[in-house]
Amino acid sequence: MADFDYDLFVIGAGSGGVRASRVSAAYGAKVAVAEEYRVGGTCVIRGCVPKKLLVYGAHFAEDLADARRFGWQVPECAFDWATLRDHVMAEVDRIETVYGQTLENNKVEVIRERATVTGPHSVALSGGRTVTAKHILIATGATPMVPTFPGSEHGITSNEVFGLPALPKRVVIAGGGYIANEFAGIxxxxxxxxxxxxxxxxxxxxxxxxxxxxxxxxxxxxxxxxRFNCTFESVEKRDDGTLVIRTAGDDPIEADMLLFATGRKPLTEGLGLETAGVVIDGNGAIKVDADNRTTCDSVYAVGDVTNRIQLTPVAIREGQAFADTVFGNKPRRVDYNNVPAAVFSHPPMAGVGLTESQARERLGSVKVFTSDFRAMKNVLAGRNERALYKMVVHPETDVVLGIHMIGPEAPEILQAAAVAVKAGLTKQAFDDTVALHPSMAEELVLMR
Incomplete structure (x- = not known):
């Protein structure tokens, strides 16, 4: 490969790009990765990691109140946003350093510049240099979508929310997906x-x-x-910094912050992909085959930029599969069936496999088993909040098609249950398993 500067040039040092870079280098490839912002990508820098830390911080509000019912003499406690914010950002800095060290330890060259594609084997760096590579991997991820209407520039996205100078008293969140519901709870x-x-x-x-x-x-x-079936008309920012948000057919809302959580779009604009003949779809996502190859044989893409399943573990699997296939002589493809997912709301949700409606659409009829209960901790704490576990089962084979739940620690419990769904176990296998008592997870084997 002496005709090229690198065997592999990766654009984007997020979860997928980092995995692909370090594994490819471990196979002996000469690898460089360009990152214009911070190593670690959305998940580490301004996504799942800092958000989950905020979720932990938010849980203390209920935990402190519940502790009194368990005999603890908890005084009135005040929350200081700046303390949590600064500690979270310090942890993000630490993890970013670890990611950088991992790349360095694997002899991956990190170029902290913006990179754009200029051909099937060439990349231009913002510093003025052009480099060549036998293979190019696009792993630039996705970015928040912001609707356009008068005053929409006064809103922020999840990119900015972690560094708020002060905690707003009144928050309006636009959207109904997982980001909106997670931050609503926080x-x-x-x-x-x-x-x-x-x-x-x-x-x-x-x-x-x-x-x-x-x-x-x-x-x-x-x-x-x-507020459902509600569209934005305008946002007015007053001299004191507060917002007046007007929506169609509803009363104006006064707020201190407007957070857009209206979806994410693949980050492909301005990458120069057309110079290599890389095709993107109508949503801006890069089209790839089962081996992550684009319409240009030398250019690949993994992660959210392909808009298949926008989850960090999926991007990591895709990066691993790319490296194994292209440089490891171990062809591997990602299986997108039965990928578990969670919403870190209050309480959290988690699920894997087919929902009831999806199963009915495919099969016509299904068996559904549920457990609707109040967690023991909630009972003693005097909380009426109920958990709900649900199992969707094939009507003839008894194979578990999906498990869905909401309640305390649902994501932690669902991860283990996802193995059973992935393995194709039957409802009888759950029934034959002795319950671990007393636990919330035991409800998975007690559903009738």
Missing amino acids: FHEFGCRVTVVNRGDTILRGYDAQIRDRLLQISMSKGIDF
């Missing part, structure tokens, strides 16, 4: 007044209807305000 627990504005008539499309309806019910009972 800010509510921090004591903010939260209004969720959704242009549709439901939250969390694609998740099981019973589970998402339970989250809506619990969220509303806690005091989160939801």
